[in-house]
Amino acid sequence: MILKAEKLSKEFIRETKNTNRFCAVQETDFVLESGSFAVLTGRSGSGKSTFLHMLSGLMTPTSGRVLIDDKDIYQLPDQELSRFRNQHIGVIPQGQTALHSLTVLENICLPYTLYGEEAHETEALALLEKLEIAHLKTALPAELSGGELRRMAIARAFLRKPELILADEPTSDLDDQNTEIVFQFLRQAAQDGAAVFAVTHETNAAQYADRLFRMNAGQLQG
Amino acid sequence: MKISSALPLRNLRGNPVRTAILIFLTAILSLMIFGGTLMITSLKTGLHSLESRLGADIMVVPYEAATKSNLETIVLQGATGYFYMDEAKYQKIASTEGIGQISAQFFLASASSGCCSLSVQIIGFDPDTDFTITPWIKKSYGQTLQKYDIIVGNDLNAFVGDTLIFYGVECRVAAKLDKTGTSFDTAVFTNQETIKALIQSSLDKNMNEFKNINPDKVVSCVLINAAEGYTVEDVLNDINLHVKKVKAVRTKDMISGISDSLAGVSDIISILIIVVWIAGMLILLLAFAMSISQRKKEFAVLRVIGASQNQLAGIVMQEALLLCLAGSLMGAVLGLLILLPFQQVIEEFLNLPFLLPSAVQIAGYVLAAVILTILTGCIAVSVSAFRISRIDTALILRGDT
Numbered sequence: 001m002i003l004k005a006e007k008l009s010k011e012f013i014r015e016t017k018n019t020n021r022f023c024a025v026q027e028t029d030f031v032l033e034s035g036s037f038a039v040l041t042g043r044s045g046s047g048k049s050t051f052l053h054m055l056s057g058l059m060t061p062t063s064g065r066v067l068i069d070d071k072d073i074y075q076l077p078d079q080e081l082s083r084f085r086n087q088h089i090g091v092i093p094q095g096q097t098a099l100h101s102l103t104v105l106e107n108i109c110l111p112y113t114l115y116g117e118e119a120h121e122t123e124a125l126a127l128l129e130k131l132e133i134a135h136l137k138t139a140l141p142a143e144l145s146g147g148e149l150r151r152m153a154i155a156r157a158f159l160r161k162p163e164l165i166l167a168d169e170p171t172s173d174l175d176d177q178n179t180e181i182v183f184q185f186l187r188q189a190a191q192d193g194a195a196v197f198a199v200t201h202e203t204n205a206a207q208y209a210d211r212l213f214r215m216n217a218g219q220l221q222g
Numbered sequence: 223m224k225i226s227s228a229l230p231l232r233n234l235r236g237n238p239v240r241t242a243i244l245i246f247l248t249a250i251l252s253l254m255i256f257g258g259t260l261m262i263t264s265l266k267t268g269l270h271s272l273e274s275r276l277g278a279d280i281m282v283v284p285y286e287a288a289t290k291s292n293l294e295t296i297v298l299q300g301a302t303g304y305f306y307m308d309e310a311k312y313q314k315i316a317s318t319e320g321i322g323q324i325s326a327q328f329f330l331a332s333a334s335s336g337c338c339s340l341s342v343q344i345i346g347f348d349p350d351t352d353f354t355i356t357p358w359i360k361k362s363y364g365q366t367l368q369k370y371d372i373i374v375g376n377d378l379n380a381f382v383g384d385t386l387i388f389y390g391v392e393c394r395v396a397a398k399l400d401k402t403g404t405s406f407d408t409a410v411f412t413n414q415e416t417i418k419a420l421i422q423s424s425l426d427k428n429m430n431e432f433k434n435i436n437p438d439k440v441v442s443c444v445l446i447n448a449a450e451g452y453t454v455e456d457v458l459n460d461i462n463l464h465v466k467k468v469k470a471v472r473t474k475d476m477i478s479g480i481s482d483s484l485a486g487v488s489d490i491i492s493i494l495i496i497v498v499w500i501a502g503m504l505i506l507l508l509a510f511a512m513s514i515s516q517r518k519k520e521f522a523v524l525r526v527i528g529a530s531q532n533q534l535a536g537i538v539m540q541e542a543l544l545l546c547l548a549g550s551l552m553g554a555v556l557g558l559l560i561l562l563p564f565q566q567v568i569e570e571f572l573n574l575p576f577l578l579p580s581a582v583q584i585a586g587y588v589l590a591a592v593i594l595t596i597l598t599g600c601i602a603v604s605v606s607a608f609r610i611s612r613i614d615t616a617l618i619l620r621g622d623t
């Protein structure tokens with residue numbers, strides 16, 4: 001799998017000094033191949049999440065294209081793009097992302113069960129084990145701590161062994177030990193052939209990454 | 223298991239309070255639709271039943287009876303009372319041109335205490351000529367009535383085989399009539415032989431308002447159907463013109479008061495149904511919108527995991543469908559629980575004939591109310607379903623972090 005962003009940019013409608021347009025991400029070219037792990041850092045509000053959302057197919061860019069294996073994902077009809085994301089992209093969004101009426105295990109199995117596939121509970125439990133939250137499998141999200149919820153979201157994104165992993169600050173609520181576990185996870189996923197892209201504030205993320213990027217006021221610097 | 227079909231139910235169970243409120247709202251909607259239509263139909267059925275029980279085009283009564291307006295209270299509202307006119311009048315009326323069917327009836331009210339078991343209106347008919355009561359009694363009692371046999375209305379606390387005493391005379395209950403929803407439900411019917419004996423006995427006991435009458439020589443009213451080729455108007459006018467001291471009334475006019483107030487009540491209920499329906503639609507629209515927007519983050523997460531726009535809309539629609547199904551059934555059951563046991567109370571309160579339609583028909587109204595409620599819910603939720611399917615996932619995910 002190869003992810004390509006071509007002249008990708010995003011503007012929002014917002015009053016600034018001279019215009020009512022605010023450029024969150026300036027025209028950017030970006031390539032990510034299978035097996036590589038890229039890390040993006042940058043100040044808050046610099047446009048990291050915006051960039052990641054465009055790559056995940058969840059935010060239509062103002063200009064440019066996102067190509068996955070030369071397929072322009074924003075040209076796909078919603079149903080196809082949704083199914084594609086379901087099968088091939090693991091997204092770990094910023095913040096808490098649990099479905100509150102489902103247990104931890106059910107939340108994790110969602111990528112499969114959403115389309116009526118077999119739940120793959122064994123794999124899910126193995127992931128929980130590695131993330132040290134196996135004892136919480138039947139708990140409801142409301143009973144979990146921020147860090148535990150975060151690990152749940154990570155397990156959910158990994159379950160289908162997606163070819164592209166997009167993580168937005170996956171370790172923001174985690175202690176050092178779990179942060180390490182998560183980065184090792186991401187590293188391992190890349191080793192196993194996935195294209196991994198993580199936005200983070202962690203300074204020692206660099207030691208796991210193949211490539212380092214910096215977002216500076218909407219400008220991606222490689 | 224396909225989670226997208228289990229999720230709606232899980233979501234409903236996950237927040238019982240929200241679910242209960244929404245079910246309550248749909249239940250009220252369904253209760254109003256079902257209860258309202260059942261009320262209107264019952265009133266119409268009651269009126270229809272009254273019309274067919276009266277069963278004659280014209281009723282001729284002594285002039286005083288018509289003017290004192292106790293005719294309506296006795297015949298239509300179930301008050302007890304009686305009046306008599308000379309049998310000669312009957313002969314005179316019978317000789318009018320254009321009469322198809324004619325039969326006399328005899329009224330007597332039993333006393334409320336002492337010599338009588340019950341205070342009721344007793345209506346006597348002539349089995350040889352009767353055409354209004356017999357066809358209807360036949361449904362409950364196939365044989366001919368013997369002397370001192372009586373048939374009781376459905377609301378009376380007497381049963382087949384019981385003996386009731388009127389003015390010291392023992393009468394056997396031969397049959398109990400089906401419910402008519404009219405004042406006939408509290409009346410007692412018997413043949414003319416029996417009622418004449420009862421009238422005589424009331425005279426003997428000095429308990430009749432009339433003192434100097436011979437039961438064999440009086441009738442209370444005369445019922446008439448116009449013959450073919452004659453209009454009711456013709457016969458009516460003829461009688462009023464040529465027979466003195468009597469008043470011929472069109473039965474249709476007698477119940478026109480009832481049909482007027484029935485139309486009034488139906489209109490009020492219809493307007494209420496429409497108002498409640500529109501209000502219910504708007505309230506449900508808001509309630510669903512709130513219930514969905516509270517959880518828009520969860521829907522955004524589903525999008526992240528790969529749910530399509532249609533899947534999100536489907537989940538929202540299914541939730542509404544389940545809620546409306548539960549709520550509308552509850553509302554209909556509630557309606558039955560209110561209307562079935564209290565139909566007597568409603569009848570008395572409205573002072574209108576009130577007869578529930580058949581069980582099959584009621585089931586039909588339940589079904590209609592359930593379908594209409596579900597439809598309303600689906601329309602109300604479709605706004606939310608559409609909006610949630612078009613959410614800006616990225617924007618929502620940025621929120622609350």
Ligand SMILES: Nc1ncnc2c1ncn2[C@@H]1O[C@H](COP(=O)(O)OP(=O)(O)OP(=O)(O)O)[C@@H](O)[C@H]1O
Nearest residue numbers: 012013014024043044045046047048049050051617
């Ligand atoms: N929907 C939107 N409408 C208007 N402005 C937006 C919108 N989404 C993002 N922005 C703006 O774009 C800029 C980049 O936002 P973004 O969320 O990408 O920042 P970020 O780098 O992820 O920051 P953080 O590290 O705090 O998560 C911010 O200034 C933000 O206010």
Ligand SMILES: [Mg+2]
Nearest residue numbers: 048049050094
């Ligand atoms: Mg961000």
